[in-house]
Amino acid sequence: MEMKNICYFVLLFLCFSLSSNLCIGRDTISAKESLSFGETLVSSGEKFELGFVRPGTSLKYYLGIWYKNVILWQTIVWVANRDKPLDYGTAELIISQGNLVLLDKFQGIVWSALAENNINPSISVTALLRDDGNLILSDVSNSSTPLLLWQSFDNPTHSFLPGAKIGYDKRTQRKQVLVSWKNSSDPAPGLYSLEIDPKNAQYVIKWNRTREYWASGSWDGQRFSSLPEMRLNYMYNFSYIDNENESYFTYSLYDNSIISRLIMDDSGQIQQQTWLPDDGGFGWNLFWSQPRQFCEVYAKCGAFGVCDEANATCNCLNGFKPRSDTEWNSKDYSSGCVRDQKVQCNAITEDKDSLWINSTIRVPASQDTNITVGEASQCRSACFNNFSCTAYTYDGSATCSIWTEGLFNLHQLSTTESERTIFVKRCSPEAQTKTKKSKKLKAILSSISALMFLLISSSISYIYYRRRMAIKADRSKGTQGAHKSQRHKAEGEAKVLMNENTDEAIDVPYFHLETILAATDNFSTANKLGQGGFGPVYKGIFPGEKEIAVKTLSSQSGQGIDEFKNEVTLIAKLQHRNLVRLLGYCINATKQILLYEYMPNKSLDTFLFDGTLCQLLDWKRRYDIILGIARGLSYLHHDSRLRIIHRDLKTSNILLDEEMNPKISDFGLARIVEGKVTEANTKKVVGTYGYMSPEYALDGLFSIKSDVFSFGVVMLEIISGRRNTGFYQSEEALNLLGYAWKLWTEKSETQLIEKSLLESCNRSEALKCIYIALLCVQEDPNHRPTMSDVILMLGGEGSNLPTPNRPAFVIRTHASSTSSSSSDEKFIASNNQVTITVEEGR
Numbered sequence: 001m002e003m004k005n006i007c008y009f010v011l012l013f014l015c016f017s018l019s020s021n022l023c024i025g026r027d028t029i030s031a032k033e034s035l036s037f038g039e040t041l042v043s044s045g046e047k048f049e050l051g052f053v054r055p056g057t058s059l060k061y062y063l064g065i066w067y068k069n070v071i072l073w074q075t076i077v078w079v080a081n082r083d084k085p086l087d088y089g090t091a092e093l094i095i096s097q098g099n100l101v102l103l104d105k106f107q108g109i110v111w112s113a114l115a116e117n118n119i120n121p122s123i124s125v126t127a128l129l130r131d132d133g134n135l136i137l138s139d140v141s142n143s144s145t146p147l148l149l150w151q152s153f154d155n156p157t158h159s160f161l162p163g164a165k166i167g168y169d170k171r172t173q174r175k176q177v178l179v180s181w182k183n184s185s186d187p188a189p190g191l192y193s194l195e196i197d198p199k200n201a202q203y204v205i206k207w208n209r210t211r212e213y214w215a216s217g218s219w220d221g222q223r224f225s226s227l228p229e230m231r232l233n234y235m236y237n238f239s240y241i242d243n244e245n246e247s248y249f250t251y252s253l254y255d256n257s258i259i260s261r262l263i264m265d266d267s268g269q270i271q272q273q274t275w276l277p278d279d280g281g282f283g284w285n286l287f288w289s290q291p292r293q294f295c296e297v298y299a300k301c302g303a304f305g306v307c308d309e310a311n312a313t314c315n316c317l318n319g320f321k322p323r324s325d326t327e328w329n330s331k332d333y334s335s336g337c338v339r340d341q342k343v344q345c346n347a348i349t350e351d352k353d354s355l356w357i358n359s360t361i362r363v364p365a366s367q368d369t370n371i372t373v374g375e376a377s378q379c380r381s382a383c384f385n386n387f388s389c390t391a392y393t394y395d396g397s398a399t400c401s402i403w404t405e406g407l408f409n410l411h412q413l414s415t416t417e418s419e420r421t422i423f424v425k426r427c428s429p430e431a432q433t434k435t436k437k438s439k440k441l442k443a444i445l446s447s448i449s450a451l452m453f454l455l456i457s458s459s460i461s462y463i464y465y466r467r468r469m470a471i472k473a474d475r476s477k478g479t480q481g482a483h484k485s486q487r488h489k490a491e492g493e494a495k496v497l498m499n500e501n502t503d504e505a506i507d508v509p510y511f512h513l514e515t516i517l518a519a520t521d522n523f524s525t526a527n528k529l530g531q532g533g534f535g536p537v538y539k540g541i542f543p544g545e546k547e548i549a550v551k552t553l554s555s556q557s558g559q560g561i562d563e564f565k566n567e568v569t570l571i572a573k574l575q576h577r578n579l580v581r582l583l584g585y586c587i588n589a590t591k592q593i594l595l596y597e598y599m600p601n602k603s604l605d606t607f608l609f610d611g612t613l614c615q616l617l618d619w620k621r622r623y624d625i626i627l628g629i630a631r632g633l634s635y636l637h638h639d640s641r642l643r644i645i646h647r648d649l650k651t652s653n654i655l656l657d658e659e660m661n662p663k664i665s666d667f668g669l670a671r672i673v674e675g676k677v678t679e680a681n682t683k684k685v686v687g688t689y690g691y692m693s694p695e696y697a698l699d700g701l702f703s704i705k706s707d708v709f710s711f712g713v714v715m716l717e718i719i720s721g722r723r724n725t726g727f728y729q730s731e732e733a734l735n736l737l738g739y740a741w742k743l744w745t746e747k748s749e750t751q752l753i754e755k756s757l758l759e760s761c762n763r764s765e766a767l768k769c770i771y772i773a774l775l776c777v778q779e780d781p782n783h784r785p786t787m788s789d790v791i792l793m794l795g796g797e798g799s800n801l802p803t804p805n806r807p808a809f810v811i812r813t814h815a816s817s818t819s820s821s822s823s824d825e826k827f828i829a830s831n832n833q834v835t836i837t838v839e840e841g842r
């Protein structure tokens, strides 16, 4: 602390004593001036900053522009030297001979704004960073009419900022093209690009700058036909200009306090992202992205990769493995798969040399060659006789399609739709020649070593002899054995690679432990917000007065760093207005920490079960909260890419924002803490007493229906204002479920509704809710509705609902009547700790 202060004063002193340029942000470089390493330009309204930057985990430096006011996430919007990084922390940006030039340590030119033939060395030139993020180079020899020489908006990298153009210049035939980064740490040009198609007045996305795989549909003056999100008069003012000189799209925002950008992401999707400073000011919100589907991105899984939309992943075909395990693990699948083994490639061909693809994989039309043949066997030999053929398929009539390069765009089908069968050669074309050479080499080497071994000792030669025999045996066993041993080896190598790979990129920001310690005052008790089932939660104040909830996990799984990161990345992708957003993570040998958006209004139970606060929740509010929870849960169950079962839904896990909108928290934590069991049987029951379905509490069986059960309990609590637990201490010795069922059978359900609500509430709505809640807590999971059913029922009349069956009551046998505040009490149940009893309603 003291040290910091001293540094600060020294800096301040330097500020006053040295040139003021150093500390007070300037936005211009004039002729003969320079910007050296460590200095930055700041636009006049402090919106953008230009300087030397290391993106993500990269160790190399780039000249870039980033948002000045987006503090926690350094978001780079433009890079000058995207494929010529600087290795050393020494570089200089200068105006030299009428040009803007980036020089490295050795004064070599790394990048320059103007091409050599465009320079007029005599003029006086300045570079200015403007408040819209545009870096402009202009001739100011006539100060009343500066002449624009170059601007970064005309040379975008992957971001399209408001005010910039994506266009086509008819005079120079130049286009503005957004090209994705290679990955989040490498701004070099990636595989995907966005450009304008002036003929049809639309945007197109291309793969490898050639193959178009998505188009926005043409602009009709209001919107693009396939892109309803991007329309006039909503948030953006879009325009398409087409005149004799150029055609281009541009946009601006009606509300200038919103920060927004469109990027060509390295996932192959374009994304419009917004940053709402008064919406907590955290993280980029994805406004929309296109193409919407994971597998719609061209060659998403590379060669021989199979795209699985359901799980948003790629898998290699049988017999193939990822070309780069590092990239594959960081979810960059674009380099595809390679053959796992070197099979000796005899011209023709038993089945073991080919691979039959199951009909549950959809194969694209061949881009390579179609030939006409009489029957399947001719198609087969056409492929096997041709060295360069990698795969073939026969359509049954006459067309034989042959692939000579990689096989791209294979899609996993969810059902066993009948697709054409395709044969992929498992032997690599080069294998034949290679194996011959290596055999010769092996022979020479082994004779030399045999001699040496013989000379050294007889015992060693005995071992050697044994090995020779083993090799011989292997050879005589034929290719099968060779495959096996080689596969084993390959698997071993893959394992080693995976273990070494701990620095994979993930899109969720990583926070250093020091930052978190500083923000939470070393996890001081004063900052503790609560104790969740997976560990305590603290409030942290981060740079820029940002409040973040910091959750430290007490993991029992001993799961590795990689799995943790994988899970965090997956969970961060789940974004819904009724889910608490994950903002970042931190991990080291002893701690796993997750950072969430901070909810000032705390959790639903603090309102619901408090005599005075509960009056803030009138019926309308409560109904909206029920709907919100249902929507969030339905998203987790049905609409997100992963099927997430919450496993610990309860009122203290529902947080409320300023407008009392509910947001579900702690989803996916069971996965993180326990590992990736999606739907099955678990030995450890992680959940909260009172909310757990009987099949989960008793047998550790969980499914989306166990969450539906918990939802039913939450709903009854919201309606009645009473806890499901705690309640059974009353004379009736029933829990809330039992009580609700009892009232139901007596047709006096209105008694369940909290008294303060009786006036404000819409009776029929409240009764419908009780009805639905009872359907949710039925004992047999198969009788319970799904969350999407629940949403339909909530929206409907409530007249055609099925009759609920008796609910399940989970009662502790050795319940201690003193533990009253059990809302947050969690337990890991083994089978003998809980029993289930079923009681008839009276």
Ligand SMILES: *[C@@H]1O[C@H](CO)[C@@H](O)[C@H](O)[C@H]1NC(C)=O
Pocket (backbone or CB within 6 Å): 142, 143, 144, 145
């Ligand atoms: C500067 O530009 C203005 C407007 O184009 C012109 O009227 C003026 O003569 C110019 N001044 C010089 C010094 O070239």
Ligand SMILES: *[C@@H]1O[C@H](CO)[C@@H](O)[C@H](O)[C@H]1NC(C)=O
Pocket (backbone or CB within 6 Å): 208, 210
């Ligand atoms: C991209 O296209 C170039 C030719 O334009 C080609 O050489 C290269 O192999 C292609 N990249 C991939 C991944 O296919």
Ligand SMILES: *[C@@H]1O[C@H](CO)[C@@H](O)[C@H](O)[C@H]1NC(C)=O
Pocket (backbone or CB within 6 Å): 237, 238, 239, 250, 252, 254
């Ligand atoms: C929308 O942008 C166009 C030009 O880009 C401008 O002429 C128009 O005034 C803008 N409309 C609004 C409402 O800002």
Ligand SMILES: *[C@@H]1O[C@H](CO)[C@@H](O)[C@H](O)[C@H]1NC(C)=O
Pocket (backbone or CB within 6 Å): 243, 244, 245
């Ligand atoms: C097109 O360019 C010419 C010459 O540069 C210019 O005179 C004309 O005004 C431009 N047209 C439009 C519509 O901008």
Ligand SMILES: *[C@@H]1O[C@H](CO)[C@@H](O)[C@H](O)[C@H]1NC(C)=O
Pocket (backbone or CB within 6 Å): 308, 310, 311, 414
């Ligand atoms: C992918 O999703 C399907 C269901 O859609 C499931 O059967 C399969 O096990 C999942 N695969 C993985 C690797 O999670």
Ligand SMILES: *[C@@H]1O[C@H](CO)[C@@H](O)[C@H](O)[C@H]1NC(C)=O
Pocket (backbone or CB within 6 Å): 365, 366, 367, 368, 369, 370, 399, 401
């Ligand atoms: C091969 O035939 C399919 C239809 O069976 C067609 O879609 C594809 O474009 C053809 N490929 C070539 C290279 O002609």
Ligand SMILES: *[C@@H]1O[C@H](CO)[C@@H](O)[C@H](O)[C@H]1NC(C)=O
Pocket (backbone or CB within 6 Å): 369, 385, 386, 387, 388, 389, 402, 404
């Ligand atoms: C192999 O197939 C390719 C593509 O169909 C063709 O161009 C080539 O001539 C064939 N080679 C032989 C030896 O048949």
Ligand SMILES: *[C@@H]1O[C@H](CO)[C@@H](O)[C@H](O)[C@H]1NC(C)=O
Pocket (backbone or CB within 6 Å): 057, 182, 183, 184, 185, 186, 188, 327, 330, 503, 504, 505, 506
């Ligand atoms: C990004 O790509 C570069 C190569 O372009 C690679 O060296 C690096 O490991 C990648 N980084 C991540 C985090 O995937």
Ligand SMILES: CC(=O)N[C@H]1CO[C@H](CO)[C@@H](O)[C@@H]1O
Pocket (backbone or CB within 6 Å): 318, 355, 356, 357, 358
């Ligand atoms: C290559 C492959 O996975 N083939 C399998 C396709 O599915 C059938 C059953 O439907 C299996 O018997 C094959 O082994």
